[in-house]
Amino acid sequence: MLLSACHKRHQPPVRGFYYWKTIYNLSAKEKTTIQQLHCKRMYVRCFDVDWNDEQQKPLPVSIVRLPAQLDTSMEYVPVFFITQPVLQHLTENNADSLAQNINKLLTSLCAESKWTPKEIQVDCDWTAGTKDIYFSLLKKLKEQSVFKHKDVSCTIRLHQIKYFLKSGIPPVDKGLLMCYNLGDLRKYGKQNSILDVDLAKDYLKHLSGYPLKLDVALPLFHWSVLFHNRQFAGILRGVEPDDLQKKSGFISISENFYRCDREQKWHDYLFQAGDEVRVETVAYNELLKMAEYLASNLKHTPDNVCLFHLDSATISKYETQELENIYAAFD
Template structure:
């Protein structure tokens, strides 16, 4: 029996099919961007190199927070210092974080004034930092059922004042319970794919990101009626428990920082303080326990794989955030979409 070799035409079409499939996979990979969340703003070499290596295009730049003390009016806090926007080839998106309590009990005129004040301060900082031609303003707020009406009204007023696209962050519970928390009147939302549980609870879970909990919250994500991108965490922290069971967070701590004679490992993430010591400016007494929660490269890869399989729409990834403290824990391949 004679075996016929494949024709040149057949080989051509087979190769074309393979290349087409490969090209589709490559083109469907989400693009990566970053948040930047420091008041004393300065981009170092690692931040710039990572941004450029990933061919990122957008930097979501937190300009200030807005908070309110009991009995007082809302006011800006943590305003960013002068930021050199020429140091990075990026499209800068102004971001403002507003605490939920700001919107509690605000009258309609106060909501309007808050939008005016917010818009003015964004303009002042943008002019000072030569942050021009931005086509989006993002508002970060974990609104609740009781503050939904005031927050949504604020977004509408800000839209009218700014004459630009308005986006907002979307917490996991606001995805799962969208019927009760409501759909914000914005052009786009950003799903915060972290903070899956409270770090102050006694649990074995990683409160920054537990993939099983994330999947539960996002079962109906494809039904969300607005376009969205996905924000992923790179940060870490330590949960410190004192002798009374009270807990506090220390941002940025890694397991490597506790691998010394001042700490005794209880399990993979938890240590007991062996002698009084400072950790990132916080005084820890002997006997305190310290649980380190972090995002490993493996967890990050698994989470991105979940989104690639789950989501039915194109989306971008925005990492929180562009800081050498966290970036050095990942390779460029780890961070690719």
Template sequence: MIKRFFWISLFLLLASCSKNDKPIIAFYYWKTNLKFSKTEKEVLKDNEVSKLYIRYFDIGLQPQTKVPFPISPIHFYDNVQHFEIVPIVFIQNKVMLQSNLDVEDLAQKTIHLIDEINAANRIKYTEIQIDCDWSLDSKNNYLKFIEQIKKLSHKKLSATIRLHQVKYFKKTKIPNVDSGVLMFYNMGSIAPDSLNSIYSREISEKYLKSLKKYPLSLDFALPIYSWAIHIRNQKVLGLRSKLNFGELKKDKKFEQISPIFFRVKQSNYKNGVYYEENDLLKTETISSEDLKEMADDLNDNTAQPPKEIIFYDLDEFNLKNYEKNIFKQVISCF
């Protein structure tokens, strides 16, 4: 009887731990004007989302002076005070490549602008996230910048981490942050071939085993966006975001010639872009099965379970491509 009680108690304890240890669902918000659509509000409510990672501004270089400056700061049109907000600053790598970069000054100005935006919108925050795909040549400035942000902000600090920075961390180094977010997308090159540049299991498998050796605690960011690659004469002209592929199938100026390729039958303008006859559009999407596959692979290879799964990004255009409970299905894989 005592043994039976012990095993029942253990089962209930493990079941409880399993439930409580599931990662939370969070989203990135990457538009310049924050105003939630009806669909976006429903997704936030249905998934009990309490935390949003919001891009506040980019940092680039002024063309003439090569001085760092903020690009397209966000404007809030909806109240977000009932969410935990994490401001994100995306820094172009070319900023960190500047040999004469005043790292402390840039850190001070970055924090000042974050505080200005928060004060204007009555937003309280406890964490900052820095997004930068730093390289071997820029790592010294980047690591110093992280140190300054941590020192001056007195906030929790997180940073985005790419797959190559996980595998080769002894060379790329690890920023002095409290945690990282592994960006589990944009794995391949933007090319006219048939490979998906957003996600490739074949590519990811080359990096996944490195996760258990990575010393920094990681959460995971998964993609829910799509785009088309515009190709002419086997050369990439650019990325075409927010193309409705269903509408493209009905457009008589285009013809679908394979599951992922469309050919332009007649020269035309679409969404302000000129398409010449015989141009190609290569569609790249992420299916629900892709998301669950990613989650399974990450769960099998991580040293410790993530606290959050962050989906990139919260946009009605993206959300309509998935069934209602997909986000809960994904976190159930962990």
């Protein structure tokens, strides 16, 4: 009996997805996937808070449209993103009004869908220079009515783990470690800015010593990055990795790089001869290595593990068993 008590297994993490679209409406493929993977949690992006130069104040943008009734078999976590310009303009004087406005909007969204969340998440890539005002805002948010008696979490980037003495520890109940977007998206070259496991491990050397309990998010998404004269020119929306392999006028110059050989219009973009596109995807074996590393090095078993994000085109790039294996690495 004593041996049994000493070796009692932990509860496996709750499985979830991020939902990062402006209209909450699951496709048949998305519904089937969350059922097959026994996912019980959905992190729903509700809105962004961005700085409005014209009105000289922070305002909500891209507010989500929710159904009148959410599926009661899932637990939903409202998430809102705060941009860097907001923190750069925010002061103690206007942080109170921002907290109140966020409270009003979240209260309204939850009421419209008869939604009573147990957790609310704040997404923000704060820096050492903006940590004080951000942490102050977090404290003010926790005083608002919709936040009371709920867990308040915030996203944690890898650089905030590596340099936590400078970045500080946010005053929240727990964090969610975002294991992606570590590299420099704008830098010309063959690197993968979404996930580089070796680079991530370097940033997470002291992960077990991070004082805040962490949930985990891993990336499934991909994107195509455009370079003009070797300078970053933006992310190409709607251009899938497979599209470039088939598209005439684009020449493969390396495993994940393509060069346009003539001026042409495609997907509402005007490409110039010589423009280059770097395709960034996340291979299953890299995801599994990252998941296994985190499972072995986190101080505590995470309560929740989620994938970013639930989208038919994105999840179709992976076998269901592959996604199962990623979740199961934390069991």
